[in-house]
Amino acid sequence: MHVLILPSWYPETPDDVDGIFFRQQAQALQRSGLKVGVVAPLFRSMRGKPETILSANYGFDDYVEQDVPTYVYHSMYFFPRTRLDQRRWVNAGKKLFKRYVAKHGRPDVLHAHSMNHGGILAHAIHQQTGIPYVITEHSSTYARKLIHDWQRPGMQAAAEACASRLAVSHEFCTLLKREYQGLEWQYLPNILSAPFEAPVNLAAKPANDVFTFCSVAHLQPKKGFDILLPAFAEALKARPQMQLKIGGTGPEAAKLQQLAENLNLGAPVTFLGGLKNDEVLALMYASDAFVLASRVETFGVVFIEALSQGLPVIATRCGGPESIVTPDNGILIPTENPQALAEALVRLYDTRSRYAAADLRQACLNEFGERSIVDQLTRQYRAAAARHSV
Template identity: 30%
Template sequence: MSGPVAVVTPWYPSTQLPFRGAFVQAMTEATAPGTASFTVYHCDSWVARLSADEDARIADAVRALMPVAGTPSRTVGGADLVTVPVPMPRALPFAEQARRAAASLKVALGGRPIAAPVVHAHVGLLGGLPALRNMRSDSRLFVTEHATFLDRMLAEPDGRAGYAEVLAACEAFFVVGDPLRAQLAEAFPEHADKLRSIANPIDFATPRAEPVKSLHRWLFVGGLIERKGVGWLLEAFAVCRRQEPALTLTLVGEGELRGRLGERAEELGVADAVTFAGALSPVEALGLMREHDVLVHPSRYETFGVVVVEAAAAGMPVIVTRCGGPEQTLAGIESDAGQLIEVEEDSTAIVAGYEQLRDRFPGGMDLDRARRVLADRFGYQAVARQHHDAWFSSPSADPS
């Protein structure tokens, strides 16, 4: 068994937001076993429109209540979870968000540093800076970047400065995909040697009860927002359903487009075939993957594309855009796993992708092979081994 580990993260699934930080939860489940202890500090932003007086009074109340509220609970992998409330007025700069999280974490720790000799932060600025401000001087800092909004963090001078501070202090800096690695290497060439690629872990333990027999039951999992391409997905579904009335579409997630998507489904005459499942827990979403036939994921940009690999783990083919992460995660097994399509600002590519996949289903793909290859790349054991090798190696060892 290896030594204690602490994780500092701005995102972790909660009752209110069951999706947010699911990849951090998965990393915890994969890597906590085999450590002497594992504690997750979730710096949970409580965002609201606040006056300066309200902000100050809420901060005082949080400080007073933290000794009670900061009691650890048990989470996945046998880890402890400490939820740290971070009062957050709306629209704060990223660096100020990180400073507030650092201050709240200090209160939760009673002014003492994090005890663990290995501290792993998620999200370079929002988790990395709070970790750096609250760790022991002799502890080792590791960071994983997932954020799709990295460019916006670095565009703020204070954000860029804070990010540089974290990069300078950390022993290794993990990214979940090549697009993020390229951004960081360009922004901070002096730290390029610290950058390593370690993917989000995916659970391959539970197989599908029966193989996919048709492509009738479409599934989307993600935020109902513009970046995810969900509007074009609905348009494409309506086109395809005119040719195949048996098609259905389930949308898992919430977001700003929810109301408009419902209205548009009525206008297109497909409302009876579209189910809005709302926000579900990761376990519930994975269950739906095993009950549907094809994941359609027309995102405009992804750093990794967790749901794409989760779908393959669930034994279902995918129709996914070449939007950064997915073409990397599916490299070498594109045709076995499903159909990659181009990012286009209409429904044409999605319709064509579905038709191409349908025309070669099932003989023109090998879902079992795709699942095996992806398990070797992104399964819990593979990702845990990479983390443990980094965390518990000699500090002087070459991290590459």
């Protein structure tokens, strides 16, 4: 079976983590024996990368990454969240599709990741070619009320015409059913990446003198570090034998470091800066637990990464973690609640012996490992192709 992936965003470089889970899933599908390609318009943000308007690439490119042919088009969003830039993105995707098909043949199924703009593109290609498509939704824009009225008719039409609608958490399925006028959505989570699934000797994990929580995310408001730091300061009053290591960069970095200083957190809190994938893996392996106080998540790959390294987790009820975190592997708390988070930090520390690292890892692999997710996706593809051929 030949599957073409249409992600709404995608890593621009080998070290780029923006959309990394799309690339990881495509490569996992390729390893399973499917024929897989990727078509990805890469439009940079004027707000996020204004300096690249003159310095970065424009135009078409293609390359093979771990046996996955990848076709990209580099450009810039000049008028973000407008019909014009959506049309530019979709038109670029159509041209990439033609280039891909000319060399690799017609796919049996399209798999779009997120409605804007991958789902819109998949619908346009389907209208022209009849190729069935599957959509997996990941975007937090629904929960954050960022969908414009002008976008909804095209999104609704794409959702109605697709062969299968998937979402990465149970809560998200419920939200999307409301957003799409009662259309049903199925839960199918993101995949655990190969480095985190690779064999690991949990028995050899270092025994820390001080119980170590780690947290990894972009340092931006929706990740809730302004909630975590005061909560950790409060928890330290009760349990001073703890420390917190934070990995990530972002617009809130200086503000959060100042907050930590104002709270007199000192040595117990360390800001590690930006971490590459192998550095995140090493941090989790050397830690005792994971915590993140997000305000909104549609899934939360970082939680399954932590579980894969035998770490119990603390998360907020913000959409995605509810499909990951259970009483057997961690603690769920309300959002925007420093006191509840402080109590959870203390409770996890006090009950740390009940979480067996090997059990946490095995349960994670069973649900989110490559074989489980690839098998589920393959069934979706075959069902879509079979319905189309009838």
